[in-house]
Amino acid sequence: MLNDPAFIELLKQRNEQAFTQLVEAYQHLVYNTVLGIVQHNEEAEDISQEVFIQVYQSIYDFRGEAKLSTWIYRIAITKALDWERKKKSKKRIDTLKNMIGIRTQEEISITDFHHPGITLQNKESASVLFKALKQIPDNQRIAFVLIKTEGLSYQEVSDIMQTSIKSIEALMHRAKENLRKILQHYYSA
Amino acid sequence: MNTELNNKIESTLNSFNEMDRAEVQPFFQTRLMARLSKEYEINNNNWFTVKKPVWIIAALFVLLIANTIMLTQENKPANSINNKPESILQGFANEYNLSSTINY
Numbered sequence: 001m002l003n004d005p006a007f008i009e010l011l012k013q014r015n016e017q018a019f020t021q022l023v024e025a026y027q028h029l030v031y032n033t034v035l036g037i038v039q040h041n042e043e044a045e046d047i048s049q050e051v052f053i054q055v056y057q058s059i060y061d062f063r064g065e066a067k068l069s070t071w072i073y074r075i076a077i078t079k080a081l082d083w084e085r086k087k088k089s090k091k092r093i094d095t096l097k098n099m100i101g102i103r104t105q106e107e108i109s110i111t112d113f114h115h116p117g118i119t120l121q122n123k124e125s126a127s128v129l130f131k132a133l134k135q136i137p138d139n140q141r142i143a144f145v146l147i148k149t150e151g152l153s154y155q156e157v158s159d160i161m162q163t164s165i166k167s168i169e170a171l172m173h174r175a176k177e178n179l180r181k182i183l184q185h186y187y188s189a
Numbered sequence: 190m191n192t193e194l195n196n197k198i199e200s201t202l203n204s205f206n207e208m209d210r211a212e213v214q215p216f217f218q219t220r221l222m223a224r225l226s227k228e229y230e231i232n233n234n235n236w237f238t239v240k241k242p243v244w245i246i247a248a249l250f251v252l253l254i255a256n257t258i259m260l261t262q263e264n265k266p267a268n269s270i271n272n273k274p275e276s277i278l279q280g281f282a283n284e285y286n287l288s289s290t291i292n293y
Contacts, residue, residue: 023218031213045213049221056225117209125204132201148205176202183198 003068011059023052026069029150030076032117036145037080039113039130047083051076066159073160077142115149132182140175143168 001007002025010018030051035044054075062071118126133141139161146152146160154172158165 020218020222023221027217028210028212031217032210035211044211045217045220048213048217049224052221053225053228115208116211118204119207122204122207125201126208129201129204149208150210179202180198183201184194187194187197 003064005064008059008062008064008068014056019056022055022068026072027052029069030072033073033076033145033150034080035115036149037077037141038083039115039134041116043083044080047079048076051079054079070156070159073146077160081138081142117149128183128186129179132179132186135182136175136178140171140178143171144175144179147172 002022007018007021011022027048031044031048034047034051035041038044038047051072055072058075062068112127113130114123114127115130133144136144142161143157146157147154152160154165154168158168161168
């Protein structure tokens with residue numbers, strides 16, 4: 001129903017009821033995806049809001065070539081990665097400021113991230129895995145997050161990342177290899 | 190690599206296997222709609238926000254025409270008697286019934 005051209009047309013006409021329905025249907029999908037990437041609850045909510053604002057503004061660009069959910073996943077991933085880049089550059093500036101003696105008001109806290117959907121018995125190991133995920137390349141991390149936290153199939157991830165299933169398989173293989181190396185180093189230390 | 194370490198790594202890699210999807214906090218939609226309407230209010234109140242480049246081009250074109258007209262008018266020779274400063278001042282005096290004569 002959400003991929004129905006009539007529903008898309010209503011969204012393009014800025015129909016509030018249709019937009020409410022869209023948010024209702026995709027809010028958890030967006031939030032969970034963003035949270036898997038940024039690993040911060042409050043910031044994930046902020047970014048999720050930005051995702052829906054972007055959807056509202058860019059719905060005219062949606063041509064229906066992909067599923068609506070695929071298009072929303074792409075916006076969510078782009079927004080989350082943009083946020084990360086901004087945070088990294090801010091961190092670099094803050095480090096520089098600290099080096100030259102200017103105190104920054106906002107310190108970036110390095111804390112363990114606990115995903116709310118993780119079972120209690122996996123809490124500690126999942127936190128270690130989230131930390132390791134931050135150290136692998138973006139495309140490997142995105143593939144891993146979508147498959148493992150969103151439970152998507154290789155086909156769905158290949159549609160979202162606009163690449164072949166073979167490439168996704170290769171990305172997952174490399175992601176696991178890299179994670180194994182990082183975890184080995186972590187547990188051996 | 191020993192087996193214990195291997196098992197630990199594999200178990201960590203599989204720690205996402207039984208996870209549930211994280212859900213937004215209650216009233217997410219209310220907060221989103223408030224933010225959306227606020228952003229649109231700001232954009233609508235901004236008089237200097239030009240939404241389409243075509244308006245910028247049109248405005249520049251109008252300015253260019255206005256300037257061209259002004260320049261061509263300025264360069265025209267002022268040969269009419271009515272354009273002389275004395276006659277302009279005299280006309281002004283007559284219009285306001287000023288009795289005093291203007292001397293230069």
